[in-house]
Amino acid sequence: MLSYLAKRVLAAIPTLLLVGVAVFVLVRLVPGDPAQVMLGDSADKESLAAAHAAMGLDKPVFTQFTIWATNALQGDLGTSLMTDESVGTLVLDRFAVSAPIVLIAVALATIVAVLLGLWAALHQGKAADLAIVTGATVLLSIPTFWLGLMLLLVFGLKLGWLPVVGYVPFSEDAHEAIRFLVLPSIALALVEAGVLTRLMRASAVDVLRLDYVLHARAKGLDDDTVLARHVFPNAFAPTLTLVGLILGNLLGGIAVIETVFTLPGLGRLMVDAVLARDYPVIQACLLFTASIYIVVNLVVDLIYPVFDPRIVNR
Amino acid sequence: MSRAMLSISRLNLWLGGAAALALAVVVILGANPFAQDPFTVDLALRLGKPSMQHWFGTDEFGRDILARTAHGALISSGIALSTVLLATAVGGAIGVVAGFLRGWADRAWMILIDALLAFPGILLALALVAVFGASRWGIIGALTLAYIPIVARVVRGATLSLREKEFIEAARVSGDDAVTIMLRHVVPNLAGPVLVLMTSMFGWVLLSESALSFLGVGISPPAPTWGNMLAAARPHLDVAPHLAIVPGLCITAAVLAVNLLGDALRDYLDPRSRL
Numbered sequence: 001m002l003s004y005l006a007k008r009v010l011a012a013i014p015t016l017l018l019v020g021v022a023v024f025v026l027v028r029l030v031p032g033d034p035a036q037v038m039l040g041d042s043a044d045k046e047s048l049a050a051a052h053a054a055m056g057l058d059k060p061v062f063t064q065f066t067i068w069a070t071n072a073l074q075g076d077l078g079t080s081l082m083t084d085e086s087v088g089t090l091v092l093d094r095f096a097v098s099a100p101i102v103l104i105a106v107a108l109a110t111i112v113a114v115l116l117g118l119w120a121a122l123h124q125g126k127a128a129d130l131a132i133v134t135g136a137t138v139l140l141s142i143p144t145f146w147l148g149l150m151l152l153l154v155f156g157l158k159l160g161w162l163p164v165v166g167y168v169p170f171s172e173d174a175h176e177a178i179r180f181l182v183l184p185s186i187a188l189a190l191v192e193a194g195v196l197t198r199l200m201r202a203s204a205v206d207v208l209r210l211d212y213v214l215h216a217r218a219k220g221l222d223d224d225t226v227l228a229r230h231v232f233p234n235a236f237a238p239t240l241t242l243v244g245l246i247l248g249n250l251l252g253g254i255a256v257i258e259t260v261f262t263l264p265g266l267g268r269l270m271v272d273a274v275l276a277r278d279y280p281v282i283q284a285c286l287l288f289t290a291s292i293y294i295v296v297n298l299v300v301d302l303i304y305p306v307f308d309p310r311i312v313n314r
Numbered sequence: 315m316s317r318a319m320l321s322i323s324r325l326n327l328w329l330g331g332a333a334a335l336a337l338a339v340v341v342i343l344g345a346n347p348f349a350q351d352p353f354t355v356d357l358a359l360r361l362g363k364p365s366m367q368h369w370f371g372t373d374e375f376g377r378d379i380l381a382r383t384a385h386g387a388l389i390s391s392g393i394a395l396s397t398v399l400l401a402t403a404v405g406g407a408i409g410v411v412a413g414f415l416r417g418w419a420d421r422a423w424m425i426l427i428d429a430l431l432a433f434p435g436i437l438l439a440l441a442l443v444a445v446f447g448a449s450r451w452g453i454i455g456a457l458t459l460a461y462i463p464i465v466a467r468v469v470r471g472a473t474l475s476l477r478e479k480e481f482i483e484a485a486r487v488s489g490d491d492a493v494t495i496m497l498r499h500v501v502p503n504l505a506g507p508v509l510v511l512m513t514s515m516f517g518w519v520l521l522s523e524s525a526l527s528f529l530g531v532g533i534s535p536p537a538p539t540w541g542n543m544l545a546a547a548r549p550h551l552d553v554a555p556h557l558a559i560v561p562g563l564c565i566t567a568a569v570l571a572v573n574l575l576g577d578a579l580r581d582y583l584d585p586r587s588r589l
Contacts, residue, residue, distance in 0.1 A: 014425055014429075015425065015428050015429050015432055018425060018426060018428075018429030019429050019432050019433070021429075022429055022430065022433075026441055026442075026445060029445045030444075030445050130325060134325060134326070134329065137326065137329075137570070137573060137574065137577075138329075138566075138570060140573065141517070141566050141569040141570035141573050142566045142569075143521055143524055143525065143528075143562065143565050143566070143569070144525075145525060145528050145544065146544060146558070146561075146562035146565060146566065149544065149547075149548065149551065149558050149562065150558075150559075150562065152551065153551055153555050153558070157551060157552050247434075248434030248435055249434065249435045250434075250435075251434040251435065251437070252434040252435015252436045252437050253435055253436075253525075255436070255437070255440065255525075255529060256525050256528055256529060259528065259529055259545075260548070270437065270440060270441075271440065271529045271530070271531065273444075274440055274441065274443060274444040274531055275530060275531060277444060279444075282441055282444055285437070286433060286437060286438075286441055289433070289434055289437055290432045290433050290434070290437075293432055293433075293434045294432050
């Protein structure tokens with residue numbers, strides 16, 4: 001068990017390091033001189049040289065990377081070219097907006113997928129199964145932002161149940177904050193629920209065929225107990241891995257959802273940074289989301305044995 | 315194969331066929347030589363409702379939505395096709411060589427690929443657009459680089475299991491060198507899984523490209539794409555919802571058709587994986 005955990009944790013380290021290298025290299029790929037891009041075309045020679053020295057561009061590339069990486073590890077990711085704010089605080093502030101949406105969406109998608117997937121597997125071949133599988137396939141083909149727009153149109157504009165634009169932080173008014181988060185979370189969750197439901201159904205169908213399920217039924221356990229104690233844990237293990245991977249889609253999809261619902265989150269920050277070519281912010285957003293993604297998938301790997309202990313011995 | 319599975323795949327084929335047909339009709343109606351021009355501005359017809367002249371209505375500049383949707387289909391599918399072909403060629407080459415030769419090169423490639431796969435969703439493509447610029451080839455380049463790791467991973471996995479097969483062993487014993495074995499024996503046997511992957515990927519790239527356009531970092535107006543049409547429709551959602559409904563339905567229909575086609579293809583090539 002311990003060696004399994006250690007192996008997983010150690011495997012994440014080179015990936016994190018390379019993510020850092022990739023983020024660093026990305027900005028070097030930009031054609032032209034970063035200082036020139038920063039200062040604009042009108043900059044004179046002296047200020048360019050000063051900017052070079054300030055950005056460390058006069059040093060060898062490897063030294064530049066070690067300086068950048070050391071600073072990044074200490075939480076210093078530079079200052080935004082747009083606003084002169086510290087990039088670290090900027091990213092964290094914006095992440096506070098995105099995090100609840102992503103968390104609610106993951107929870108919602110997982111619950112919907114587990115329930116519908118098990119239901120469909122139990123009624124394999126019946127109308128309910130057909131409806132769920134087809135519905136899931138349609139859902140996973142809908143672009144998140146269009147689903148968001150349509151929810152906005154129906155529940156925001158036509159029915160007037162939920163607010164259309166804007167945002168209230170949790171710290172100010174929790175009830176109002178939730179009203180702003182409902183539609184974005186549902187829009188994000190529904191699309192991913194399609195993917196997860198199909199996987200949950202497929203793995204539940206496989207598990208239901210196994211002998212120990214037949215044995216559990218034969219010894220007189222009722223359907224609910226068989227499902228909860230014997231089918232769910234085994235069928236959920238592959239779905240759990242996908243939940244970790246889907247979190248990646250959500251962190252990527254948050255950019256479009258925040259654009260639809262005009263939320264000042266991390267995704268929108270990155271899009272604005274791309275439009276303004278604010279490279280320190282682009283770097284920080286990439287580094288931050290990739291790190292979250294790696295860490296979450298590491299955690300998923302670590303709790304996987306709870307549902308399927310066999311993995312430890314492999 | 316049970317009756318239940320048969321009816322699901324049959325339903326899926328009907329649904330996929332219907333979606334593809336609907337889309338083909340839109341493209342033929344909107345992009346034929348007698349159709350409306352997608353760029354003609356007519357401010358008298360701003361946000362016009364569907365009419366005999368403009369079947370799907372007109373947008374915020376009075377341009378014909380049917381024509382723009384149809385031309386958007388051509389632009390978006392062109393970008394998706396180029397991306398899929400390029401990413402498959404480069405990612406496939408990396409995957410085959412790494413998977414077949416194994417060793418340190420394989421390990422190095424895979425660490426790099428894993429690191430690239432750690433950038434979630436469209437974020438890598440988004441950042442790359444900042445590097446390449448938002449031209450048509452800039453977007454194809456960004457999307458291609460973002461999808462290469464996925465192809466490389468899948469192809470490497472398939473190659474790993476192929477290289478242990480007897481016919482590869484036979485080729486090796488008969489004296490073929492590594493390059494010949496890869497080209498003559500490994501690559502042809504990868505055609506099935508790669509074709510399935512390319513189909514799914516076409517759908518993903520369509521979604522990514524429309525998301526980039528929607529965010530304002532994709533193909534820029536006045537050239538129509540489904541994504542930038544939706545972005546332009548957003549401020550007028552209240553008074554003219556048809557601006558947003560038509561392009562959105564088209565993206566959904568296209569991705570659904572591709573997904574269902576991919577499912578059918580996978581079932582046909584590998585009946586064990588049937589859902």
